[in-house]
Amino acid sequence: MRKPKLSRAKKRQKSSGARDYARAAEICPLYVSVSNQPAKYDYDLCHRRGMRMDQIYLRTPASSYLYRYGLVVASCAIGTGLGWATGAKATCLLLAVIFSSLSRERIPSLISVFLCAAAFGSFFLSRPAHAWMLPADFLRLAAFLIAAFLVRYLVRSGRVFDRSYRAAVDTVPIGMIAVDSAGMILSVNPAITEIFGYGSTELKGKPLSLLLPDFALKCAGTEEVKAQRKDGERFAAEVGFGIEGSEDRRRWIGFIRDITLQLKDRDALGRAQRDLGLLMDMIPGMVWRSDLDDKIDFLNQYALDYLGEPIENVQRREQFIHPEDVPARQRAQNKLMSSGMPQAVEVRVRRNDGEYRWFHSRMQAVRDEQQKIVGYCGLMWDCDEQKRANDALTAAMNELNTLMESIPAMVLVKRADGTVEYGNQQMLDFVDMTLPEFRQHGCEFLAHPDEMNELIELYGAAVAEVRMFRHTYRWLRHDGQYVWIENVMNPVVDEAGNILKWYGVVLDATDRVRAEQVLKESEQKYIEIIEGIPARVFRCGPDGKAEYVNSRHLEFTGKTREEVLGFGYIASIHPDDVGWVMDKVGHSLRTGVPFRETYRERRADGEYVWIESSAQPFRGQDGTITKWYGINIVVDELKKATDALAASQAEFRLMLDSSPALICRSDPSGRPISMNKRMAEYTGFGEDDLDKWTLATPPANGILIEPWQRIIHPDDFAAIEPIFQEAARTGRMFGAELRLKRWDGVYRWFHLRGEPLSDSEGRVVSWFGAYLDIHDARKMEEQLTNLQNRLTRASQAAAAAELSASIAHEVNQPLTAIIAHSEACIRWLSSATPDIERAVFSATNVVHEGMNAAEIVRRIRSLFQKAPSTKSLIDLNHLIVEVVRMLAARLRESQVTVCTELAADLPPLMADYVQIQQVLANLIQNAIEAMKDTPAPLRLITLRSVRRDDCAEVEIEDHGHGIEDITMIFETFYSTKTSGFGMGLPICRSIAEAHRGRLWAESKGTCGSIFHFTIPATTNEHDQSPEVHRTCPATNSEAFSSREN
């Protein structure tokens, strides 16, 4: 127990109370310092006593300031008042100073002194000058002040210590108690009341045994006793007492402290030590401790159980350790002892049943607080299974190693940073190094300098992508030669994907590389051929992907190989073609059918040109297609020419088809080869018909008539066939009019024109027949002719009527005059008185008017006598044919057939061509009229020309109704026709007679009639009579000519 440094306080002990407090502070087991600063308990002391380490300050309460200063002021006021009242001014003042000096602090006491000094002036100076003093009083004031300060100092020094100890004793948390010699309690500090639960005054005068029942006062340090609280609870307390005072007034000053908590702590520590021992025993390993002399002083239960011996028998450990392991253990032991560093060793320890098991032993030094070695301890745990597994693993490793060393390839293991970790013997032999050397050198130096960059790049890529590195390159062998090797390295990665190591093999690739080079050279040759071919060559896979194209292909398309390969070639195909071309490609790929198509492809200059692409499949041994080989050839000009030809053909065909004519091409033997659409539609001929005729054999030197017979009207065919034969023989173009049967059986009129197509030698190669539909035109022509004829007749009739009316009018005038004069004459004569004179006058006028009429008639006749007749030499037969042709429409309309029998020996005739023509036409028309009621098949007119002596005679025979009165028909105005004038035959006869010929008729009864018409042959041109000529009437004035006759 450290003594508080209170030497100064000890000397000044004045009263027993103050001494008691000082003694108490001395006895108190706490460090107590008394100063102007707050007291502080000794930390170390607190620690040792098991108290809570805490700073405890003794603080003056804030309210005491008011108390202290108030006390000063109050004491000064009291002192002054007393001095004032008693007159003992100085004493009173001194009293005030003493009171105020009771304040234990400096500032209040100085205030007190100042107030006293101030009071001094008030008391001793005259009132008017009390703020100032007489010089005589200065001395007194000085002495007074000295006395005051002195008093203050004396008073304060004694009080301060007493109060300080007391404050310390009152505030310590340890119970302090003062007991008299009789054992009665004198005083206690507040801590006692707190601990024991009594009131502060309650204990005074009570025996100490109330608190400490088992304690006898003695001065013998501290001891632990049982104490009793007010409520009867007993607790452990630490007690210490000391004696104070003289013999007669002996007092015991002591302390009582509750140590219940400390005892509790002490028990906890004991328990912890026991637990530790138990724990040691529970450790599944041997724990031992030895002193510096290696004498074992502790073994845990596990060790004792394992060894099966008590600790005394274990001092020689060598007997428990396998003899083979003793040296190793000894070495470790020695090392530990010499160096003090922890050691580890594996040893076999004999179990109680005699079996040795492997233990891993760790040992280390035990040091005290000053780091001095005080002993050794160790832990050994059973690692037998691990050890055995490890051994097996090592064996396997060895085997693996052997394997590595013996396989006929170089094995290489690299770390992630690229340094070599392992190379097998083959590898080491290759470089002729030991493994450490190889590790040191690495394998980078082996690579050929030319390939270094490439390797770095490839290796870097493999590292970056964490994938297998595989490359064939050259390595430097130990003999200085570069040899081809193939290096395959595989990365091993951890879970995060980081490369841990590279495992790889290195194979000798010399042979392979050589073979590849040879292959490459031969391939190069082929490539030269392929590249040299002036065509675009390509190769595709079975899926249509382009795998190779030659450089001509690239030149053509202007693209790079990368752009073209794969399906890039599709982009070059013309957008309009790409669809169907790819369909065809797909079809070929699926079916294996060779591909051959013509389509447009874009050239490098952007222009699309026609190319022909063809590809053949190449089949593998099992028959599946492995490759397609093909070429593309530019066929632009050819294609364009072909297209142009096809277009022109199509155009031509369209022209043919759109032509309104039916057009048919046939071979020289008349077999139809082709026909235009109109022809096919019209005739209903189909392809099968054409095929049939193509197969049919035409008659030798003739024509195949079967197809033509089918479509040509039977009536026309008879006439057409000789024309065909003639054309076939001569090879000349021909024309005809005929009726063609339409598909529905209707016949229509066509004009046929056949044109031969001859080869260079003039042989007819084929015939072109153009059939022009003239049906409507022909019908219209017939109708028109008909109409014209009627119109002509009508106008003729109208002209005749007009003429006759004019003539009648001219003649009627004189006739009217004659009649009127005659009537007048008769009237004049027959009246009651006849006027002879006027009658004569009228009769004379009658004569005049008759003369006038005659003159008129003569004048009219002279009008028509001036038309001249022109005669020339005529061919009567020709004239007949021409008239028949002229009347063809009329004949056809009336369904009348004309038959001509013409004599070849007609004499030369001099005649008016037009007049004779008119006579014949008139007679034929009469014949047609006559046969109106005859059945159509019998309507036949026969025209004959006959020579009779020196006359030419024409006979016109009909099969009509005949002639009723043969003498009347040549009379003027006699007609059997309803619409006729009866002028025709008289005119005809007059014409005949004008030519010195005759015209007569011969009736065959009801079977028709024959008209005869003769013209005498001309012997001499001068034979003609000019009069006859003159009297021949003009064709347009038959009315009058007939009248003359």
Added chain:
Amino acid sequence: MDRPVKVGKMNTQRSDLIIVIDDDAHVLFSLQSLLESAGYRVMVFPSAERFLESGEAHRASCVVTDIRMPGMSGVALRLVLGQQQPDLPVILITGRFDYVDLYDLVITEDSLIFEKPLDTSSLVETIQKTARSL
């Protein structure tokens, strides 16, 4: 031939004036002679215009006119007179009956048309029947 022919002599108990118009002088003269022999006073004109100019229409009892004449035709004259003198009969004579067109025939409802050569006795009878009395 163009100038009007004056009636030479009045030889009748009746004094009816007959107007004859024709462009043919011979016919005109013969008709004048005929009608005078029948006892009428006769005035002849070579054309319808001359007659209308002469202003003799109101004195005439009957008018005999040729249809076809240069200028105004007989039919037209009859239409004109039909308005001026509705009761004056107009007898038409024509040399060519077929030239009388349908229109003329329609308005000529009566049968006062004679064709040349004339039936003189029926002409005189017709005049006697139709001539108006003034």
